[in-house]
Amino acid sequence: MSVGGFLLALVAIFVAAKLFGEIAERLGQPAVLGEIIGGIVVGVSGLGLVDARDHTIHLLSELGVILLLFVIGLSTDLKKLMSVGDSATAVAVVGVALPFAGGAALGHLLGFPTMVAVLLGASLTATSVGITARVLSDLGHLQDDESQVVLGAAVVDDVIGLVLLTIISTLAAGGALNTPAILRIVGVAFGFVIVAIVLGSYLAPRLLRLVERIDLARGLFFASMVFAFLLAYIAQRVGSAVIIGSFAAGLVLARTNKAKEIEKEIHDIAQFFIPIFFVVIGAALDLRTLNPFDPGARRFLLIGLGLTAVGIVGKVAAGFIVTRKDLRKIVIGVGMMPRGEVGLIFAQVGLSTKLLSDGLYSAVALMVMLTTLLTPPLLRRLLIAKTPSGPLDEVDLVFDAPSD
Amino acid sequence: MSVGGFLLALVAIFVAAKLFGEIAERLGQPAVLGEIIGGIVVGVSGLGLVDARDHTIHLLSELGVILLLFVIGLSTDLKKLMSVGDSATAVAVVGVALPFAGGAALGHLLGFPTMVAVLLGASLTATSVGITARVLSDLGHLQDDESQVVLGAAVVDDVIGLVLLTIISTLAAGGALNTPAILRIVGVAFGFVIVAIVLGSYLAPRLLRLVERIDLARGLFFASMVFAFLLAYIAQRVGSAVIIGSFAAGLVLARTNKAKEIEKEIHDIAQFFIPIFFVVIGAALDLRTLNPFDPGARRFLLIGLGLTAVGIVGKVAAGFIVTRKDLRKIVIGVGMMPRGEVGLIFAQVGLSTKLLSDGLYSAVALMVMLTTLLTPPLLRRLLIAKTPSGPLDEVDLVFDAPSD
Numbered sequence: 148m149s150v151g152g153f154l155l156a157l158v159a160i161f162v163a164a165k166l167f168g169e170i171a172e173r174l175g176q177p178a179v180l181g182e183i184i185g186g187i188v189v190g191v192s193g194l195g196l197v198d199a200r201d202h203t204i205h206l207l208s209e210l211g212v213i214l215l216l217f218v219i220g221l222s223t224d225l226k227k228l229m230s231v232g233d234s235a236t237a238v239a240v241v242g243v244a245l246p247f248a249g250g251a252a253l254g255h256l257l258g259f260p261t262m263v264a265v266l267l268g269a270s271l272t273a274t275s276v277g278i279t280a281r282v283l284s285d286l287g288h289l290q291d292d293e294s295q296v297v298l299g300a301a302v303v304d305d306v307i308g309l310v311l312l313t314i315i316s317t318l319a320a321g322g323a324l325n326t327p328a329i330l331r332i333v334g335v336a337f338g339f340v341i342v343a344i345v346l347g348s349y350l351a352p353r354l355l356r357l358v359e360r361i362d363l364a365r366g367l368f369f370a371s372m373v374f375a376f377l378l379a380y381i382a383q384r385v386g387s388a389v390i391i392g393s394f395a396a397g398l399v400l401a402r403t404n405k406a407k408e409i410e411k412e413i414h415d416i417a418q419f420f421i422p423i424f425f426v427v428i429g430a431a432l433d434l435r436t437l438n439p440f441d442p443g444a445r446r447f448l449l450i451g452l453g454l455t456a457v458g459i460v461g462k463v464a465a466g467f468i469v470t471r472k473d474l475r476k477i478v479i480g481v482g483m484m485p486r487g488e489v490g491l492i493f494a495q496v497g498l499s500t501k502l503l504s505d506g507l508y509s510a511v512a513l514m515v516m517l518t519t520l521l522t523p524p525l526l527r528r529l530l531i532a533k534t535p536s537g538p539l540d541e542v543d544l545v546f547d548a549p550s551d
Numbered sequence: 552m553s554v555g556g557f558l559l560a561l562v563a564i565f566v567a568a569k570l571f572g573e574i575a576e577r578l579g580q581p582a583v584l585g586e587i588i589g590g591i592v593v594g595v596s597g598l599g600l601v602d603a604r605d606h607t608i609h610l611l612s613e614l615g616v617i618l619l620l621f622v623i624g625l626s627t628d629l630k631k632l633m634s635v636g637d638s639a640t641a642v643a644v645v646g647v648a649l650p651f652a653g654g655a656a657l658g659h660l661l662g663f664p665t666m667v668a669v670l671l672g673a674s675l676t677a678t679s680v681g682i683t684a685r686v687l688s689d690l691g692h693l694q695d696d697e698s699q700v701v702l703g704a705a706v707v708d709d710v711i712g713l714v715l716l717t718i719i720s721t722l723a724a725g726g727a728l729n730t731p732a733i734l735r736i737v738g739v740a741f742g743f744v745i746v747a748i749v750l751g752s753y754l755a756p757r758l759l760r761l762v763e764r765i766d767l768a769r770g771l772f773f774a775s776m777v778f779a780f781l782l783a784y785i786a787q788r789v790g791s792a793v794i795i796g797s798f799a800a801g802l803v804l805a806r807t808n809k810a811k812e813i814e815k816e817i818h819d820i821a822q823f824f825i826p827i828f829f830v831v832i833g834a835a836l837d838l839r840t841l842n843p844f845d846p847g848a849r850r851f852l853l854i855g856l857g858l859t860a861v862g863i864v865g866k867v868a869a870g871f872i873v874t875r876k877d878l879r880k881i882v883i884g885v886g887m888m889p890r891g892e893v894g895l896i897f898a899q900v901g902l903s904t905k906l907l908s909d910g911l912y913s914a915v916a917l918m919v920m921l922t923t924l925l926t927p928p929l930l931r932r933l934l935i936a937k938t939p940s941g942p943l944d945e946v947d948l949v950f951d952a953p954s955d
Binding site (some may be wrong): 148149150152153154155157158161164165169202203206209210215361363366367368369372373376377379380383384389412413415416418419444544 | 552555557610770777
């Protein structure tokens with residue numbers, strides 16, 4: 148991509164994000180829904196200005212979701228999150244098991260080989276924590292107890308998804324796995340979160356004091372970004388996910404006395420990169436592969452709808468595992484619905500190992516698309532029903548700061 | 552580059568920029584000198600964490616210099632710039648002609664073919680407006696009359712450089728050029744600046760009123776970035792340079808009543824991207840090709856020093872073309888000294904068309920390196936001598952806003 152093409156893509160991303168985000172909000176929907184639809188308009192299904200497969204665009208969108216999870220972590224109270232830890236873990240485990248079993252069963256019923264059925268099931272497992280967190284934040288409900296369960300469950304489920312991905316990639320490539328190998332993968336993925344939070348909680352206040360003492364211009368701005376990027380990097384290196392790393396960085400800094408200040412410092416950078424992530428999600432959706440008037444595509448359209456149904460029922464049902472009486476289980480279940488990049492990564496593993504055909508890849512993409520686009524309006528209805536005073540009046544620190 | 556490698560590169564860039572920028576400032580030098588040296592430390596000559604040839608890193612550094620020139624444009628008074636227009640044009644023309652003639656003569660004396668000598672001369676022509684503007688801004692002297700001459704001359708000289716580049720690329724590739732073709736190139740390159748400023752001055756206030764009326768959250772932030780990127784894109788498309796486009800965008804917005812507000816809005820984004828440009832300049836410098844203990848490298852080291860001498864003398868002499876008595880001609884000449892990316896682009900054209908050997912490329916790189924590293928301390932000495940009250944006490948709006 149030339150510098151000119153890059154500038155044009157950025158302009159398309161920002162115009163699409165602001166324009167469609169604003170329209171969504173005026174229709175009472177979360178801005179993120181508009182940003183994804185704006186992405187469809189400027190992406191491969193529309194004007195073709197934003198190429199989601201371009202390496203630089205991909206890296207910038209990753210930076211967007213890394214900063215999003217950092218900001219979400221910064222406004223998350225670790226104690227509160229831990230207090231719903233058992234509910235979150237239960238929701239995550241059931242919310243992985245049910246869609247996995249359902250997807251694999253559907254694949255089996257349709258007569259696909261076992262490994263293909265397993266891949267279809269796996270692609271239904273991981274909630275896109277980015278989309279869910281952003282919707283809750285857009286609606287001003289990030290601090291609700293239900294939201295905390297969803298956030299915790301989405302993080303746990305992301306880690307489970309990574310473990311599954313490692314296992315399935317190995318199997319799909321024809322490799323063998325034994326119990327010690329699986330246990331090691333699980334141990335590293337979960338161990339990182341614990342070590343990052345424990346060690347980070349020790350180091351973060353010292354880092355902040357150091358920055359204060361050497362009195363760098365904009366020291367806090369650069370130090371907190373470096374901290375978030377570094378934890379994201381380490382997370383990926385040890386076999387966890389970048390967004391788990393930046394979320395941990397946010398959680399840790401949230402416990403220092405500089406949390407509010409850091410939130411202000413990185414606000415503009417977050418606002419620059421986060422819309423790139425959501426527009427790129429939309430830009431990657433190829434609607435043409437799902438043309439109902441194309442007889443060849445019709446079968447995969449139906450399989451995609453089947454996967455979507457299994458995916459929705461599985462996650463919503465998982466919400467009902469929670470035993471606490473004061474929580475609205477349906478909100479939790481719907482909050483877990485959106486699949487995102489992780490679902491597509493499973494499908495891509497299938498595509499590259501020739502286990503999935505282009506048609507089945509499109510079916511998975513349809514499931515990702517529908518669960519992603521249905522969640523924002525559904526969650527909004529549920530949350531507005533809960534607080535009739537109007538959640539839209541709440542001011543969200545991160546995403547809706549007024550321009551003056 | 553993987554997401555992990557990208558994050559590590561960003562961490563290296565920010566740590567190097569802040570650390571060495573701070574050290575430079577405490578030694579009384581402009582921060583930009585520290586950022587370039589920091590780049591050498593983390594780049595190809597040092598730790599190898601930042602690969603200046605990586606496509607994504609290159610695009611982000613371009614975004615940095617585009618935003619830098621936008622910010623510089625925003626704090627530039629078009630009328631004041633125009634009032635020194637004749638001096639600036641004279642400095643630019645002489646400052647291109649002298650180094651070009653000197654470099655070509657040096658190449659001829661050393662027995663190189665004509666086209667090689669022409670390429671060496673051409674690589675000496677273009678001042679890096681980014682480095683110069685940043686040094687003047689770091690030192691708080693951007694509004695001096697001398698600085699306005701330098702800024703205007705650097706912009707004109709960048710356009711002349713582009714025209715030269717088009718002509719030489721055509722010749723180097725074995726193509727032929729006639730007078731109408733050359734006139735067309737010159738016309739487009741200069742025409743863009745005029746059209747952008749005239750049309751932009753008409754459109755900008757209307758754009759700002761529109762943004763205000765539809766009342767977007769952070770509308771000014773996104774609108775001004777989109778405006779700058781769009782003009783940069785158009786500039787490149789019509790055959791001018793991206794930085795000329797964003798500089799014109801800044802000049803135009805500077806004349807609206809929102810200039811100060813826009814400067815505040817884009818401040819953090821500029822602070823994020825601008826250091827990437829300067830660290831990458833340092834990271835690209837390969838000191839190993841100039842090892843004086845390597846007999847093979849010694850000849851090119853001497854040629855590089857010769858080019859440096861010609862480059863410095865040519866630009867400094869050009870400063871003395873100015874006839875206004877109240878201006879310090881030496882400040883103007885030294886301000887025009889730093890060569891940057893454009894010099895290297897000429898050398899790369901030579902490398903790719905096999906006209907320049909690796910050794911001659913390194914000689915040009917040495918010239919770029921020395922003129923770039925010598926300018927900040929030299930300018931500082933000259934400017935401090937001019938205002939003994941201490942320019943470091945001035946507060947620079949853009950680059951040194953305190954963190955609290």
